[in-house]
Amino acid sequence: MYFGIADMYKIGIGPSSSHTFGPMVAAGRFIDELKRLDLLSAVKEIRVELHGSLSLTGKGHLTDYAVILGLSGYNPESVPVDEIESIVSKAKESKKIEYNDLSFKFKIEFIDEKLPLHENGIVFTAFSGSKELLNKVYYSVGGGFVKSQEEFEKPAIEDRHVPYEFKNADDLLKLCSDKRISELLIENEIAVHGSIDNLKRYVLKVWNTMRDTVERGMNREGYLPKPTAVKRRAKRLYSFLKDSDKLNQEIAMIKMNWVNLFAISTAEENAAGGRVVTAPTNGSCGVVPAVLLYYDKFIKKLTDDDLVHFFVISSAIGSLFKMNASIAGAEVGCQGEIGVASSMAAAGLTELFNASNEHILIAAEIAMEHHLGLTCDPVNGQVQIPCIERNAIAAVTAINSTAMALVRDPANAKVSLDEVIEAMKLTGKDMDPKYRETSCGGLAVVVL
Structure with missing residues (x-):
């Protein structure tokens, strides 16, 4: 796998690449997956579990803020930094996420027990009433990189070709x-x-x-x-x-x-x-x-x-x-x-x-x-x-x-x-x- 400048140097927001940047990306990926499956309009609630280190130091690293922003359609590079506090405060007060013209409830839980594959695990589950629509597990693996459970268990075949490959x-x-x-x-x-x-x-x-x-x-x-x-x-x-x-x-x-x-x-x-x-x-x-x-x-x-x-x-x-x-x-x-x-x-x-x-x-x-x-x-x-x-x-x-x-x-x-x-x-x-x-x-x- 080739990691270049755009991988090591990513523009985003503080305070943490693994606890803020990564969870925001993961939340955005979950929303994108709901859209891909044509399920987003049916969502009434999304529940989020922050596991391991994301729970133990998540509040200090504003991990819950990051998840709210990601579910609301923002990404780390372009989120309006000066508006973050008002966006998150509004969501927490109403207990709802506003995504374009959609609105759904959300719940974030901090669970100290880590998931099997990495110290920074996140579980997203979307519901329509009592019906579960989609469940996905993501891991924030450092530097803003995110892997789904499927990507961990079965890594994708490298599709980025460069003239010179090296492993060490x-x-x-x-x-x-x-x-x-x-x-x-x-x-x-x-x-x-x-x-x-x-x-x-x-x-x-x-x-x-x-x-x-x-x-x-x-x-x-x-x-x-x-x-x-x-x-x-x-x-x-x-x-x-x-x-x-x-x-x-x-x-x-x-x-x-x-x-x-x-x-x-x-x-x-x-x-x-x-x-x-x-x-x-x-x-x-x-x-x-x-x-x-x-x-x-x-x-x-x-x-x-x-x-x-x-x-x-x-x-x-x-x-x-x-x-x-x-x-x-x-x-x-x-x-x-x-x-x-x-x-x-x-x-x-x-x-x-x-x-x-x-x-x-x-x-x-x-x-x-x-x-x-x-x-x-x-x-x-x-x-x-x-x-x-x-x-x-x-x-x-x-x-x-x-x-x-x-x-x-x-x-x-x-x-x-x-x-x-x-x-x-x-x-x-x-x-x-x-x-x-x-x-x-x-x-x-x-x-x-």
Whole structure:
């Protein structure tokens, strides 16, 4: 299965790709299935069961909001962010979903017991009176990806054809014996998008959305949603950094604090339910834009071609983790979100320095190696503590991973990217479930 830029970088809303983005997509798919079967007009009620991690941290991640929006016909990319609260409040007050000219009751239940195939399970059942019209099970598997039970049990035959197929980093390196990895990946992406111009348009759409998110985050004050209600800090940091001559001594590490600012402003917008780009998830959405803006501000102004090269490389690294391990915090802990984001950003940044294929993969390996075992323990099930600062830490780690990779002799590298991906997968599977996005362990139980 080929996962490209449009899979790793999807425009949507916060606060979570697996708990908000995915459930909204699943709800929309259920409505589409009702329409396909010509059943929607007969629906009088839809009952929704949120299982496992979607129950345990669903309220903090606004999973019920996402389901209501999806059943109402909205999708993550185009839902009017400023109207979400009024749309959901109206539905909850009336206990009805308004879909075009149709109206039906709904009921959402939170059930901690997980379904058999994944930690993030959703059951939708549509009724006409007491008659059951349709029952479907979906799983939100991380990064906004959704699989039905049927797709889990009998995977579809791959219908997306690209010139170069690869299953792991070693395959990718072998394919590139006489070319740069980015050249090969651009050919794949042209096959997916139809032309280089379409590819550039998508990349610029993603990049402009990231920059808009940073800009909003740097200029907003107040508190993030309750009950955690962390006070926004990006604007205060921005006010210090804008005038470097007047910086206080304690924040004198200028470049590092700009990276912190870019990451924190993005992560705060995500926590507030704003418009963000999965990279590869919502919880890690601040890492890539922070690293790119660091390069743009302190190394060299980014060109359109630079952006294409960065995004094809970073998305390929993300796809390797998705294919061979996971990018879902509920499945492998935060190493699958923040760790993968740092690995993606490190590889993309190394590409911008025109380093060798081997150095790009080394940078990706270094970044992940030092995120192994990272737990997912959000306080109150919200992406505020420790998630916001974690984006900044991971962005700085990505930059340092590139710095180390650029002076590394590839012949002496002891750990390959494929090996660290396998280690991440095994570590995640061995991790106690309470440390995998359930808010039942770690910071989530000691921070009051």
